[in-house]
Amino acid sequence: MSEKTLNLPVDIARTLVSPQAYAGEAVLDAYRWMRAYNPLGVAAPEGFSPFWVVTKHADILQISRDNALFPSAVRPTTLTNIESEDRARALTGSPHLVRSLVQMDEPDHMKYRLLTQAWFMPANIKKREDEVRVLARRAAQEFIATGGRCDFVKDVALNYPLRVVMNVLGVPEEDFPRMLRLTQELFGASDPETERFKAALSNEQFFGLVMAVLQDFTDYFEKLTAERRAHPKDDLATLLSNAEIDGQPLPPFERTGYYTIIATAGHDTTSSSTAAAMWALATQPGLLERVRGDLSLVPALVEEAIRWATPVKTFMRSASADAELRGRTIRAGDWLMLCYASGNRDEEVFENPDAFDIDRTPNRQLAFGSGAHVCLGQHLARMEMRILFEELLPRVRSVQLAGEARYVESFFVSGLKSLPVAFEAA
Ligand code: HEM
Incomplete structure (x- = not known):
């Protein structure tokens, strides 16, 4: 295999690490090119x-699906430049600033995941439907207002x-x-302003900033933990406060990591998908009338919005051993x-993939990994989006981009x- 065919062009590599490219069509164009001409290539952008x-x-x-061959903990789990990775290593001794589920491998990962997994399963989530519906109704009313x-x-x-997310976690408004x-x-x-600000800091200043934020998170959640131990409620904070790993309470660093992933993973992602559904309703003629007339189509609208938005653009893995894929050899450590x-x-999987089409059956979208x-x-995420549109659509006669x-x-x-x-209320 020649280097020439393996390596991705410089402009594609640059696009992949440019936050601006993700705010427009540039990254989708790059993906289209790679799928056609180099679906598993190597990018070597400057600084990474x-x-x-x-x-x-x-x-x-x-x-x-092969977590032993492609673990998450060894190298940064999110795209990180060399400078930030070095800073994280100096601060925590690992490539990560926090240690949450996404940064863990087995056996720890499953031990930690099992603490809340049953809570997140459909049978248990269903019990929160009424509470979520109250929040959805409030959001629909705010929209109309x-x-x-x-x-x-x-x-x-x-x-x-x-x-x-704050309701299920137990954080007051x-x-x-x-x-x-x-x-x-x-x-x-990766927000450019934050990035510029951080780049201007010395290592010491950066450590100070990160430590202060982590400390603030830890203080907040330790207080919540003490409160829930004294007065248990039906929320995730109560579950995490009393959780044990190998017969011991969670260490504070890991407990903060757990609260942090739940507090952060669930809002921007669901927001983006919700907004994508509204974008489709506002731009695709007849879609609003169709779904409003038959609310059993809401789950298909939700699923397609999640595919179309794919709010989590990337996660990273590394290889624990040499591996063959698409005729190429990925080396241990890559x-x-x-x-x-x-x-x-x-x-190869989605017909007319750039179209927003609620009739895809099955919709094999992989936005959740x-x-x-x-x-x-x-x-x-699916339940809260479904309930929001069940509450919103009957209240809206028409909607368009303004x-x-x-x-x-x-x-x-x-x-x-x-x-x-711009919309007209029903
Ligand atoms: C449309 C909305 C969402 C999308 C697209 C999304 C996407 C993802 C993706 C891609 C992963 C990582 C998979 C991997 O590394 O293989 C993930 C992990 C995770 N998500 Fe979500 N997510 C969404 C909503 C939520 C919500 C609402 C919560 C909780 C309140 C949540 C909690 C988590 C947690 C805890 C993990 C870590 C799981 C683990 O590493 O074992 N996410 N999500």
Whole structure:
């Protein structure tokens, strides 16, 4: 195999690590090119360690399902430049700033996952339907109360999933702004402004900043833990407060990591998917009337919105041993980028993949990943989106775009940042 055919062109490699490319069509164009001409190539963008770029649906599933061969803990689990990786290693002794489920491998991963897995299963989630419906009704009413013109992302899609996730976690509403600020400080890493700010800091200043945010998170959740131990409730905080691993309470670093992943994984992702569904309703003639007239179509709308948005763009893996894939040899220690948004537009699996089409049956979208790390919140995400549209659609007669849709610039979690719409209430 010549280097020439293995290595991806410089402009493609640059696109993959450019947050701006994810706010437009550029990354989708790059994915399309790679799927056609080099579906498993190596990118070596400046400032980053080289990584394999996995663009085909089948390959993403295969790698995600073989967690022993492709572990998550060894190298950064999210795309990280060399400088940030060095900083993380200096700070925590590992390539990660936090240790949550996504950064763990077996045997720890399953031990930790089992603490909450049953809670997230459909049978248990169903018990929260009424509470989620109250929040959905509130969101639908807030939408209508804007009087016929609003930014659907700012006015509905951002608030509602945050309220749902905080409700199941057990964080009271007055603390939501603090949670948002903390998660943005810790994870707003690929937002250009945050990036510029961080790049200007010395290593010491950066450590200080990260330590302060982590300490703030830890203090907050340790207080919540003490409260729930004294006064148990029916929420995830109570479950985590009393959880044990090998007969011992969770160590504080891991407990903070657990709270953090639940507090952060569930809102931007669900917001982006919710906004994508509204974008389709506003732009596709006849779709609103059709789904409003038959609410049993809502789950198909939700599933296609999740495929179309694919809000988690990438997760990374590494190889624990040499592996053969698509006739190429991945070496032990190599780093790999799983491009979920490319898998979800793979022409071999989805007919006319760039079209928003609620009639795909089955819809084999892989936005939640697969294998041991498959999204723990997938049933909750689907349920909360379904209930929102069940509440929203009967209240709306028509909806259309009323300005430019704009997208978040991030190579990790991205989607609609602004969706101006004009609507007529029913
Ligand atoms: C449309 C919405 C969502 C999408 C697209 C999404 C996507 C993903 C993806 C791609 C992964 C990683 C899979 C991997 O590494 O193989 C993941 C993991 C995870 N997600 Fe979600 N997610 C969504 C909503 C949620 C919600 C609502 C919650 C919880 C409140 C949640 C909690 C988690 C957790 C805890 C993990 C880690 C699982 C593990 O490593 O074992 N997610 N999600």
